[in-house]
Amino acid sequence: MxxxxxxxxxxxxxxxxxxxxxxxxxxxxxxxxxxxxxxxxxxxxxxxxxxxxxxxxxxxxxxxxxxxxxxxxxxxxxxxxxxxxxxxxxxxxxxxxxxxxxxxxxxxxxxxxxxxxxxxxxxxxxxxxxxxxxxxxxxxxxxxxxxxxxxxxxxxxxxxxxxxxxAGITVYSPLKYYGLAKAGKHIGVVGLGGLGHVAVKFAKAFGAKVTVISTSPSKMKEALEHLGADSFLASRVPEQMQVIRIFSNYYYFFFLFFKFAGGRGYIDGIIDTVSAVHPLLPLLSLLKSSGKLIMVGAPEKPLELPIFPLLMGRKTVAGSIIGGMKETQEMVDFAAKHNITAxxxxxxxxxxxxxxxxxxxxxxxxxxxxxxxxxxxxxxx
Incomplete structure (x- = not known):
């Protein structure tokens, strides 16, 4: 029984x-x-x-x-x-x-x-x-x-x-796996919440330059002065994000993709922590050639993925979820060594x-x- x-x-x-x-x-x-x-x-x-x-x-x-x-x-x-x-x-x-x-x-x-x-x-x-x-x-x-x-x-x-x-292992693991946990790298962090603020701390501890990308301009002071980010982009300000306007002329549209999304960005990798539906094109335009956009948030609905920026810049959109137990212990030990907490x-x-x-x-x-x-x-x- x-x-x-x-x-x-x-x-x-x-x-x-x-x-x-x-x-x-x-x-x-x-x-x-x-x-x-x-x-x-x-x-x-x-x-x-x-x-x-x-x-x-x-x-x-x-x-x-x-x-x-x-x-x-x-x-x-x-x-x-x-x-x-x-x-x-x-x-x-x-x-x-x-x-x-x-x-x-x-x-x-x-x-x-x-x-x-x-x-x-x-x-x-x-x-x-x-x-x-x-x-x-x-x-x-x-x-x-x-x-x-x-x-x-x-x-x-x-x-x-x-x-x-x-939150810690969710951002630590992709930084390590995708080769971004190195001094001199330029890392973007999308969203300054539970995941994002820890991502900034780990990226800085690795010696990277960090740009916070947020829909809330009010978080600029927090990102720069408290968390130590190097720069801040307000993603709802078109001038800062260089948002690409889609014109009716197909050839001009193609040209814009090539010019702005093909490889003229300046960020090596972006950790996207946002769990709401949001556009990926502006983020892809910020990446260097061979740059990586890594999704760790979990939106309830599918996101639109523009293909031209990937083709023109050999860029990658990837995903990551937590980490194995060996890496989780490694992360906690690293955090303790560098005084990283939430x-x-x-x-x-x-x-x-x-x-x-x-x-x-x-x-x-x-x-x-x-x-x-x-x-x-x-x-x-």
Whole structure:
């Protein structure tokens, strides 16, 4: 006879969950598995709020599983380890990001790219190998195989470091893979939000020149003076972006593509963090020949992709999502060495629904982080 979820996962847990596409979060009792031989259990102290949490609780991507306990920027203190665990010990500060499982045998897994495994298991809104639902970090404790545990250096603050487990690795990985993590490169960052502000910090730490591209001119001072960007382009100001006007004459249209989008740009690579529908042509016109436009945002609708700029400048439009566990640990260690953290607003658990409303309006600078350790217990029925 098959075991019930309670029998498979006998350790009581408490968190906040969404139970339908309204996305409203409320107190929720559930359970987690016992600590296996290679498992690490830790008390959750902080959990970042990612924009994907908002998409997921509202089923905006059409794949939500309810009840849903969100959260994949989870940090805390180890309370129990399995008998075969060698990676960490009780009392260590650790984190879990977007992944808690993969097949471990495909080419991607063998090459430390669990994030591209076709059988990955997400930290929440996914199905465990035992058929139960995975629950995330808006909860009192977490358990995961040691392979998916990230060690936090002593000098890395847990609250401001938590968003690095998603936002940080999402921008760090493409900067490394596409050859942009080098001194002297010129990198554009589109969007100055949770991902974008961290991208600026990593790019500067690599020694690159950074241009922030934003629809909000009001963010110029923040980009230049606080984050240390070298220049700022307001993408709704045509003179700055050299937006190409499309004329009715086909030949003149072709000439403009060749002149402005073919290879006269000045940026080596652009990290596009925007999750709303937006034009790509102005961004492609900023790239040098052989430049790369890397998409890390996730718009709900398809974007239009102009082909002439790609042909004329041998340019690339690519995508990237988080990183494997080896690279995630590398990213956290690099961030600790260079004092890179997210700019955060720490909130209490009972503020989470208001925070989601603000997140939908981009009313946060730049990442909400829930103080789970100090405020979750007070919300328990």
């Amino acid at each position: 098959a075991q019930s979820p309670e029998e498979q996962h006998p350790v009581k847990a408490f968190g906040w969950a969404a139970t339908d596409p309204s996305g409203h979060l409320s107190p929720f009792k559930f359970s987690r598995r016992e600590t296996g031989d290679e498992d690490v259990r830790f008390k959750v102290l902080y959990c970042g709020m990612c924009h994907s949490d908002l998409h997921s609780i509202k089923n905006e991507w059409g794949n939500s599983i309810y009840p849903m306990v969100p959260g994949h920027e989870i940090v805390g203190e180890v309370t129990e380890v399995g008998g075969k665990v060698t990676k960490v010990k009780i009392g260590d500060k650790v984190g879990v990001g977007c992944l808690v499982g993969a097949c471990h045998s495909c080419d991607n897994c063998v090459n430390d790219l669990e994030n591209y495994c076709p059988k990955w298991t997400l930290t929440y809104n996914s199905i465990n190998t035992d058929g139960t639902i995975t629950y995330g970090g808006y909860s009192d404790h977490m358990v995961a195989n040691q392979r998916y545990i990230v060690r936090f250096p002593d000098n890395m603050p847990l609250d401001a470091g938590a968003p690095l487990l998603c 700019d955060i607003e720490v909130i209490s658990m009972d503020y989470v629904n208001t925070a989601m409303e603000r997140l939908a309006k981009a009313d946060v600078r730049y990442r909400f982080v829930i103080d789970i350790g100090n405020t979750l217990a007070a919300t328990k029925p």
